[in-house]
Amino acid sequence: MLELTDVTVRYGQHRALEGASVKVAKGEIVVILGANGAGKSTLLKAASGICEGAVQGSVRIDGTELTGLAANKIVDAGLALVPEGRGVFPDLSVRENLTLGAYADRARDEENVTLDRVYSLFPKLRERGKQIVRTMSGGEQQMVAIGRAMMSNPTILTLDEPSLGLSPLLSKELFQNLSKVRDLGIGVLMVEQNAKQSLAIADRGYLIENAHVVHEDSAENLMRDPAVQAAYLGAGASEAPATHRPTEQEPEPVIESFAIKPRSQQTLSADALLGSSIADLVARASDQSAARPAAAVTKPAQVPVDRLAAAMAEIERAATAARNRPKAAPTRRTAAPPQPLRQEPAQADKAPPVIEVYRAPRVEVYRRQPDGTGFERK
Numbered sequence: 001m002l003e004l005t006d007v008t009v010r011y012g013q014h015r016a017l018e019g020a021s022v023k024v025a026k027g028e029i030v031v032i033l034g035a036n037g038a039g040k041s042t043l044l045k046a047a048s049g050i051c052e053g054a055v056q057g058s059v060r061i062d063g064t065e066l067t068g069l070a071a072n073k074i075v076d077a078g079l080a081l082v083p084e085g086r087g088v089f090p091d092l093s094v095r096e097n098l099t100l101g102a103y104a105d106r107a108r109d110e111e112n113v114t115l116d117r118v119y120s121l122f123p124k125l126r127e128r129g130k131q132i133v134r135t136m137s138g139g140e141q142q143m144v145a146i147g148r149a150m151m152s153n154p155t156i157l158t159l160d161e162p163s164l165g166l167s168p169l170l171s172k173e174l175f176q177n178l179s180k181v182r183d184l185g186i187g188v189l190m191v192e193q194n195a196k197q198s199l200a201i202a203d204r205g206y207l208i209e210n211a212h213v214v215h216e217d218s219a220e221n222l223m224r225d226p227a228v229q230a231a232y233l234g235a236g237a238s239e240a241p242a243t244h245r246p247t248e249q250e251p252e253p254v255i256e257s258f259a260i261k262p263r264s265q266q267t268l269s270a271d272a273l274l275g276s277s278i279a280d281l282v283a284r285a286s287d288q289s290a291a292r293p294a295a296a297v298t299k300p301a302q303v304p305v306d307r308l309a310a311a312m313a314e315i316e317r318a319a320t321a322a323r324n325r326p327k328a329a330p331t332r333r334t335a336a337p338p339q340p341l342r343q344e345p346a347q348a349d350k351a352p353p354v355i356e357v358y359r360a361p362r363v364e365v366y367r368r369q370p371d372g373t374g375f376e377r378k
């Protein structure tokens with residue numbers, strides 16, 4: 001039995017997990033569901049002794065306290081992890097990857113027996129023993145990763161998002177394989193985004209929200225729970241998740257409606273344009289533009305909706321005003337009174353328009369100093 005009791009994990013000031021308690025018995029599959037960033041991976045990493053944060057609380061396997069032990073000692077105690085992204089050695093063969101999984105003291109003596117067990121669980125791995133893992137499909141690589149973790153002869157197998165990147169068909173195969181692992185009497189604790197398929201094979205599940213375990217139930221009940229259905233099983237897509245239904249006092253969200261406006265210019269079908277050269281197309285566009293009534297060009301623009309449109313309208317207004325401005329009588333340069341830039345007679349009392357210019361953010365390059373004391377900005 002794996003027991004996490006009141007586990008809290010901090011990354012600096014950030015509490016990624018707070019007072020989490022989770023149990024997994026041998027021969028059962030337990031799923032952890034939760035939104036991105038809820039703290040699911042942190043929980044698995046804390047249990048396996050590879051968490052970068054400060055871990056408090058208790059993690060025990062069959063009564064042995066694991067907190068504070070080195071990761072290899074935790075594997076020796078019977079807890080194996082298949083990390084997110086699998087963590088296989090891509091340039092080694094299947095057989096080599098599996099053998100490397102048997103480095104734990106508890107596994108070394110029985111390596112061949114365990115290997116046979118893994119091969120009978122995943123016959124494909126026996127067939128592909130010499131294949132370089134990099135050349136395998138995602139589903140096959142996941143099988144290698146699970147096989148390698150199984151080579152440490154664990155009592156509890158933990159997996160972080162094992163179905164990530166797999167097609168629905170391969171995910172199905174993966175979950176069937178995990179059922180077979182359970183049938184060997186091994187406990188399985190997995191973090192999964194694929195709530196539907198994982199709950200279908202699981203015995204129990206936990207929900208983690210904002211670093212807290214907020215719910216625990218049988219997989220069957222979780223699948224029937226409207227809140228779980230709305231949040232994780234894709235049900236009631238048109239409704240808000242059941243965990244957050246707007247109350248009567250809460251204002252309804254304002255939904256902007258968008259109307260499709262008619263095109264401002266005459267359009268031609270692609271067939272009509274077929275065979276025209278670029279020069280023809282440009283000439284046609286410029287004729288069309290010249291034929292537009294002058295009023296359409298000089299008509300003051302409606303209040304523009306966004307700032308870019310506002311700036312463009314302002315530029316156009318200023319340019320029109322500049323074109324229409326009467327020419328000043330020729331005078332000697334030195335005698336001319338200073339004229340404010342782009343000032344129209346009619347708008348003399350108005351402040352000159354402000355035109356904002358946006359530019360892409362600069363890319364800044366920092367180079368690590370050779371002595372490793374810091375970075376210099378290029």
Ligand SMILES: Nc1ncnc2c1ncn2[C@@H]1O[C@H](COP(=O)(O)OP(=O)(O)OP(=O)(O)O)[C@@H](O)[C@H]1O
Nearest residue numbers: 011014016034035036037038039040041042043052
């Ligand atoms: N090494 C780290 N340093 C600092 N913060 C971290 C670190 N690892 C995770 N966190 C933060 O801890 C919180 C929980 O992360 P965690 O990876 O456990 O979430 P998760 O539920 O597994 O999410 P996801 O499904 O996206 O992987 C997040 O806010 C994350 O940014």
